[in-house]
Amino acid sequence: MKDRIFIKNNGPFRISEIIKKVLPNQKVPKNINDRTIEGVSTIQNASSRDITYLSNKNYLNGINNIKAAACLVTQDLLDILPESVLPIVVDNPELIIIDVMELFYEDLDDGIEHLISDRAYIAANAVIGANSKVKPGVVVKSGVVIGDNCRIDSNTTIGSNVMIGHSAHIGSNCTLQNCIIGNNVIIHPGVRIGQDGFGYSLGGGGLKKFPHIGRVIIQDSVEIGSNTTIDRGSLNDTTIGEGTKVDNLVQIAHNVTIGQNCAIAGQVGISGSVNIGNNVMIGGQVGIKQHRKIGDNVQIAAGSGVTLSIPSNQRVAGNPARKLGTYLSEIKTISRIARK
Numbered sequence: 001m002k003d004r005i006f007i008k009n010n011g012p013f014r015i016s017e018i019i020k021k022v023l024p025n026q027k028v029p030k031n032i033n034d035r036t037i038e039g040v041s042t043i044q045n046a047s048s049r050d051i052t053y054l055s056n057k058n059y060l061n062g063i064n065n066i067k068a069a070a071c072l073v074t075q076d077l078l079d080i081l082p083e084s085v086l087p088i089v090v091d092n093p094e095l096i097i098i099d100v101m102e103l104f105y106e107d108l109d110d111g112i113e114h115l116i117s118d119r120a121y122i123a124a125n126a127v128i129g130a131n132s133k134v135k136p137g138v139v140v141k142s143g144v145v146i147g148d149n150c151r152i153d154s155n156t157t158i159g160s161n162v163m164i165g166h167s168a169h170i171g172s173n174c175t176l177q178n179c180i181i182g183n184n185v186i187i188h189p190g191v192r193i194g195q196d197g198f199g200y201s202l203g204g205g206g207l208k209k210f211p212h213i214g215r216v217i218i219q220d221s222v223e224i225g226s227n228t229t230i231d232r233g234s235l236n237d238t239t240i241g242e243g244t245k246v247d248n249l250v251q252i253a254h255n256v257t258i259g260q261n262c263a264i265a266g267q268v269g270i271s272g273s274v275n276i277g278n279n280v281m282i283g284g285q286v287g288i289k290q291h292r293k294i295g296d297n298v299q300i301a302a303g304s305g306v307t308l309s310i311p312s313n314q315r316v317a318g319n320p321a322r323k324l325g326t327y328l329s330e331i332k333t334i335s336r337i338a339r340k
Contacts, residue, residue: 004039007105012038015070015086018051022099023090032086035069040101043068051100053093054080072096112136129166147183159194165220178232182220188248190227193218197231197254197272210234212254219243225250225266234272241278253290265302277312301327 013021014036016028041050043059046068053072054060060080070086072093081087090096112135116128119136126140129148134140137155144158147166152158156170159177164170168181171189178194187193199210214233218240224230225248232238233255240246241260251269252258258270259278268282271290280294283302288294295312305319315324 004105006108008108009039009104010106011104012036012049013103015051015088018070018100018103019088021103022096023088026088026090029086035086037069040097040104041068043071046071048084053097055093072100110135135172153189162194171226178214179216179218179230181218182222182242184221185218186223188224188226188228191224192229193224194230194232197234199234199254199272214238214255216240219260222246228252231256236273247284259296299324 014034015032016034018037019026019028036049037051038049041047041052043052043054043066044061044063046052046066048067048069050068051070051072052068054077055074057077066082066085068085070088071081072088072090073081074091074093075089078087078089115132116122116134117136117138120134120138120140122128122134122140123142123144125142126144128134128146129150131148132146132150134152135154138152139157141158141160143161146152146164147168149167150164150169152170153172155172156174162176162179164181165183165185167183168185170176170187171191173189174187174191176193194216196212199212200207201210212232212234214235214237216230216232216238219242221243222240223245225246227248228246228250230238230240230252231254236255238252238254239257241258241262243261244258246264247266249266250264253270253272255273256270258276259280261278262276262280262282264282265284267285269287271288273291274288274294276294277296277298279297281299283300283304285302286300286304286306288306292306293309295310295314297313298310299315300306300321301317301324303319304317304321307320310316310321316322317324317327
């Protein structure tokens with residue numbers, strides 16, 4: 001892990017510099033050993049030149065010799081650290097370590113000097129904002145508008161009249177069509193957005209395709225994982241709310257509405273016309289039946305099958321999904337019967 005050849009390290013920094021930059025309201029401890037920090041590491045692998053973090057005893061995983069120079073730590077775990085490790089007490093170490101990592105590390109320059117590659121195809125009436133990068137093999141079709149400070153990686157195709165906001169990062173080998181993308185959106189490689197959904201009507205002649213004339217609306221600060229697909233709406237739009245994070249290999253069908261600040265883990269399948277509220281957490285491999293409504297603050301355990309709508313503030317598990325307490329009680333009962 002020390003040979004990080006795929007990222008640029010902006011360090012080293014002294015401990016006092018790190019505290020001032022990421023914790024500007026926190027005083028630097030007096031008489032600290034203001035050592036030079038060369039990088040960020042896990043508590044298991046940290047050396048005397050690294051900073052690390054500890055917010056849960058489980059992260060120790062049997063370790064009895066912590067070698068880090070400094071550690072972001074909660075007050076209740078302070079006594080675990082040896083005297084050789086400088087404790088930096090914070091309420092949420094896992095949150096602060098993100099800022100520390102962003103201080104140290106950034107993506108490598110890919111060596112392509114031109115903002116817009118001469119090996120990209122850009123339609124004559126497309127608009128590309130200031131300081132936006134378009135890499136080799138990209139196709140930007142008629143009427144596309146791309147904001148400032150965006151990055152479009154190689155071999156991505158952006159369909160006609162697509163609009164992309166400012167500071168968006170679109171990974172390689174993506175296809176974007178029939179969609180509007182907000183600001184600060186991250187789309188990882190291989191994502192498909194805006195294609196027709198799986199909509200058919202059965203008649204005497206077999207399956208007849210239902211036309212799709214809707215869009216996909218991706219609001220600000222959404223992140224979409226690799227090889228996820230988001231279908232355009234048939235008559236209504238498919239909408240992903242601000243701040244929502246979608247993992248790899250997720251299927252979001254036509255007319256789905258997802259609220260703000262949701263987290264959706266890998267291999268989730270969301271059927272057509274499902275309505276999901278705000279702050280919803282969905283574990284991996286969950287399936288949600290079409291036309292169901294999921295309220296705000298719902299948590300759905302991994303592997304659940306959602307066949308009914310779920311009111312707000314519920315935690316559910318199982319297939320079919322039911323209240324978590326009910327599910328756990330049933331599992332305990334089955335276990336007791338199995339032991340007899």
